[in-house]
Amino acid sequence: MVRASLAVACAAALMTAAAAAAPGAAPHYTLDQAKSSLEFAFTQAGALNKGHFGRFPVTMDFSADNLAASRLEVAVDVNSLDTGDKDRDDTLRGADLLSVSKFPQAQFSAAQIVKTATGFEASGKLTIRGVTRDTRVPFSFRTASEQGAAVGYMSGKVTIRRLDFGVGQGEWKATDQVGNEVTVSFALRLISATH
Amino acid sequence: MVIQNTTRRWGALSQLLHWTIVVLIIVQVTLAYLADDLPNGMRKLTLLARHKSFGITILALVILRLVWRRLNDTPTLPETLKPYERFLARITHGALYVLLFAMPLSGWMMSSARGFPVSWFGFIQLPDLVPKSKPLYDFFVTTHETLAWTLGAVVTLHVAAALKHHFVLKDDTLRRMLPFTGKKERI
Numbered sequence: 001m002v003r004a005s006l007a008v009a010c011a012a013a014l015m016t017a018a019a020a021a022a023p024g025a026a027p028h029y030t031l032d033q034a035k036s037s038l039e040f041a042f043t044q045a046g047a048l049n050k051g052h053f054g055r056f057p058v059t060m061d062f063s064a065d066n067l068a069a070s071r072l073e074v075a076v077d078v079n080s081l082d083t084g085d086k087d088r089d090d091t092l093r094g095a096d097l098l099s100v101s102k103f104p105q106a107q108f109s110a111a112q113i114v115k116t117a118t119g120f121e122a123s124g125k126l127t128i129r130g131v132t133r134d135t136r137v138p139f140s141f142r143t144a145s146e147q148g149a150a151v152g153y154m155s156g157k158v159t160i161r162r163l164d165f166g167v168g169q170g171e172w173k174a175t176d177q178v179g180n181e182v183t184v185s186f187a188l189r190l191i192s193a194t195h
Numbered sequence: 196m197v198i199q200n201t202t203r204r205w206g207a208l209s210q211l212l213h214w215t216i217v218v219l220i221i222v223q224v225t226l227a228y229l230a231d232d233l234p235n236g237m238r239k240l241t242l243l244a245r246h247k248s249f250g251i252t253i254l255a256l257v258i259l260r261l262v263w264r265r266l267n268d269t270p271t272l273p274e275t276l277k278p279y280e281r282f283l284a285r286i287t288h289g290a291l292y293v294l295l296f297a298m299p300l301s302g303w304m305m306s307s308a309r310g311f312p313v314s315w316f317g318f319i320q321l322p323d324l325v326p327k328s329k330p331l332y333d334f335f336v337t338t339h340e341t342l343a344w345t346l347g348a349v350v351t352l353h354v355a356a357a358l359k360h361h362f363v364l365k366d367d368t369l370r371r372m373l374p375f376t377g378k379k380e381r382i
C-alpha cells in the first residue's frame with residue numbers, strides 16, 4: 001500500500017516535471033496597447049524631461065513555472081514618441097538623435113528569462129538606432145483573471161546610456177546639457193491568447 | 196566700508212546686490228538675444244538653460260534685497276526734490292522691484308507651461324509653477340516679452356535720473372550707490 005502510493009507520487013512528480021519542461025507550455029500574451037505605457041526620462045539642462053511611446057507591440061510567452069519556454073519580444077515604433085513638445089519631438093526624431101527615418105523601429109528580444117530575488121529578469125538584445133547591445137531588463141509580473149480572460153501585468157524599469165546606441169551624433173554627443181542616461185519604464189497590460 | 200545702509204548712503208551689501216543684478220540683467224538680455232536667432236539645437240538649449248538659471252538667481256537676489264531693505268535704513272531722497280519728483284522716484288523704484296520679480300516668475304511659468312522644467316545650473320530642479328498648456332505658454336511668452344520691454348523703459352528712466360543727479364544737479368544720489376565714494380563717516 002505504501003509502495004503503491006509512493007509510485008503514484010513519483011509518477012505525479014514526473015508528469016509535473018515533464019509538463020514544466022514541455023516547450024510551448026507558457027501562455028502566449030499580446031499587448032493591450034491602450035492600457036499600457038512605455039516611458040522614457042532624461043535630463044535636459046539639469047531638469048528631468050519625460051516622454052512616452054504611443055505604439056510598441058509586445059509578444060510574450062511567459063509562465064513563472066516554465067521560464068525555459070518564456071520569451072519576450074518588443075518592437076517600438078520610434079516615431080510614436082511624444083514628449084509633449086513638437087520642437088523637442090522633432091529634434092529627437094532627427095538624424096543626430098534617434099534618426100527615425102533610417103531606424104523607425106527599436107527592438108528588444110529576449111529568449112532568456114530568469115527568476116531574481118525581486119521578480120524576473122529578461123536578458124536579450126536591445127536594438128536602438130541600428131545598434132544592438134546585450135541588455136538585462138528586470139521586471140515584475142502578475143497574472144489576473146478579468147471577466148474570464150487571463151491577463152498579465154508586467155512592469156519594470158531599466159536605465160540605458162543613449163550614447164551606447166549612437167543616440168547623439170555631432171553636438172549631441174555632449175552630455176552636459178542632455179544626459180547620457182535614459183530611464184525607460186514600462187507598465188504593460190498583456191492579454192493571454194489562450195484563455 | 197559699511198555693510199549696513201544709513202539714511203545717507205547705501206551700505207556694501209545693498210550696493211553689491213544692486214550691481215550684481217545690473218550685471219545679471221545685461222547677461223540675461225545678451226543670452227535672450229543670442230538664443231532668439233538660433234535654430235533648435237544644443238547651443239540654443241545651453242543658452243536658454245543659462246538664461247533660466249541666471250533668472251532664478253536674480254529672483255533670489257531680489258528677495259534678499261527686499262528683506263535687507265526691511266532690516267535696515269533706506270537712504271532718504273534728496274531734499275531738493277519736488278513733490279512730483281519724489282512721487283516719480285517712488286513709482287520708478289517700486290516698478291523696478293515689481294519687474295525684477297515678475298520677469299523671472301513669468302519666465303519660469305513660461306517654461307513650466309511649455310513642459311520644460313527649470314533647473315538652477317543643474318543643481319536643483321525647480322517645481323513646475325503652472326500645468327503644461329499651449330494657451331498658458333503663449334500668454335506667458337507675451338507677458339515675459341512685454342515685461343522685458345517695460346523693464347528696459349523703467350531702467351532707462353532710472354539711469355537717466357541717476358545721471359541727472361550726478362551731472363546736472365551735482366548731488367550725491369548716484370555716488371551713494373557707488374563703492375569707494377563714501378566719505379569716512381561714523382554712524
